[in-house]
Amino acid sequence: MIEVDNLTKRYGDTKAVDEVSFQVAKGEILGFLGPNGAGKTTTMRILTCFLPASEGTARVAGFDVFDHPMEVKRRIGYLPEHPPVYDEMTVNSYLNFVAKIKGISPGERDKSVQDVKEKVRIKEYGNKLIGHMSKGFKQRVGLAQALIHDPEVLILDEPTVGLDPNQIKEVRDLIKSLSGSHTIILSTHILPEVSMTCERVVIISNGKIKAVDTPENLTRQQQGTQQIYIEAKGASLEIQNKIKTVEGVLDIESKPLGEKEVSQFIIETELKKDLRSTIARSIIEGGFEILELHSMKMSLEDVFTQITTQEEVRN
Numbered sequence: 352m353i354e355v356d357n358l359t360k361r362y363g364d365t366k367a368v369d370e371v372s373f374q375v376a377k378g379e380i381l382g383f384l385g386p387n388g389a390g391k392t393t394t395m396r397i398l399t400c401f402l403p404a405s406e407g408t409a410r411v412a413g414f415d416v417f418d419h420p421m422e423v424k425r426r427i428g429y430l431p432e433h434p435p436v437y438d439e440m441t442v443n444s445y446l447n448f449v450a451k452i453k454g455i456s457p458g459e460r461d462k463s464v465q466d467v468k469e470k471v472r473i474k475e476y477g478n479k480l481i482g483h484m485s486k487g488f489k490q491r492v493g494l495a496q497a498l499i500h501d502p503e504v505l506i507l508d509e510p511t512v513g514l515d516p517n518q519i520k521e522v523r524d525l526i527k528s529l530s531g532s533h534t535i536i537l538s539t540h541i542l543p544e545v546s547m548t549c550e551r552v553v554i555i556s557n558g559k560i561k562a563v564d565t566p567e568n569l570t571r572q573q574q575g576t577q578q579i580y581i582e583a584k585g586a587s588l589e590i591q592n593k594i595k596t597v598e599g600v601l602d603i604e605s606k607p608l609g610e611k612e613v614s615q616f617i618i619e620t621e622l623k624k625d626l627r628s629t630i631a632r633s634i635i636e637g638g639f640e641i642l643e644l645h646s647m648k649m650s651l652e653d654v655f656t657q658i659t660t661q662e663e664v665r666n
């Protein structure tokens with residue numbers, strides 16, 4: 352649905368976006384994750400035909416953003432970093448105005464406005480002046496203008512910024528409910544947002560793509576090995592000897608916990624096989640008790656820091 356090929360944007364000597372390529376399948380939610388100044392907004396502005404690229408191409412629903420901007424704009428709903436809402440207008444008059452610009456016929460405008468207000472839960476605020484609304488509600492009006500013509504593709508630049516935790520959850524749920532029927536790219540600095548909302552993540556830093564994958568795969572790959580945490584009861588050395596018999600175990604760290612004969616073990620294993628059940632069996636067959644067992648995952652936050660700071664060191 353979206354194909355980005357070697358996209359580059361230069362501002363003087365700076366490359367804000369540097370040979371970026373990625374694809375988004377129909378119905379998918381892609382997270383665009385990167386620190387400040389990474390190039391997220393710039394890429395989104397190119398995709399939505401607000402900014403020409405210096406090099407490379409981008410296509411939305413098969414239409415080139417440069418050659419066929421009208422076709423692209425018709426299919427895209429864009430929530431920019433700063434929602435384009437007018438403080439002196441009421442919600443209804445603003446959304447009617449947007450509906451008109453987006454080419455919705457006069458007979459259908461009222462219905463589109465009602466439907467979209469319901470979707471972003473601002474139904475009872477139609478007559479309110481936008482200037483009198485809180486930041487979170489203004490953001491919802493911004494989302495409403497992006498959704499009003501029921502576009503196939505949504506480009507959302509930090510859609511949850513400035514919202515309170517309840518509103519964040521509502522907006523995330525709303526975005527998730529739109530997946531499948533819509534293709535969505537959203538940018539964020541908020542890491543949990545990506546794992547909660549997105550099926551795939553593009554990590555971008557200094558204009559370059561550092562990684563494209565599912566949140567789970569990114570975590571696994573960056574980790575290199577797997578770690579398993581176990582609390583078990585019995586003679587620590589004997590338990591360690593049992594664990595060592597399992598093929599694929601690379602290292603074991605153990606330390607006694609407060610309780611009598613209870614120790615914790617952090618076991619490093621090869622990445623390719625999940626050894627949790629084999630290790631558990633070897634301990635139990637040795638006549639020891641397991642009190643707790645779980646795999647220790649790197650958080651996406653660790654992955655993000657690792658990926659973006661590795662690059663800074665190299666530069």
Ligand SMILES: Nc1ncnc2c1ncn2[C@@H]1O[C@H](COP(=O)(O)OP(=O)(O)OP(=O)(O)O)[C@@H](O)[C@H]1O
Nearest residue numbers: 362365366367385386387388389390391392393394
């Ligand atoms: N109009 C402009 N003129 C010159 N440089 C610009 C312009 N717009 C953006 N840049 C530069 O391009 C780079 C990428 O900016 P961009 O706004 O795309 O980053 P971002 O990932 O959206 O960051 P943030 O998370 O802060 O929103 C930055 O170095 C920025 O200073």
Ligand SMILES: [Mg+2]
Nearest residue numbers: 391392393432
């Ligand atoms: Mg930005």
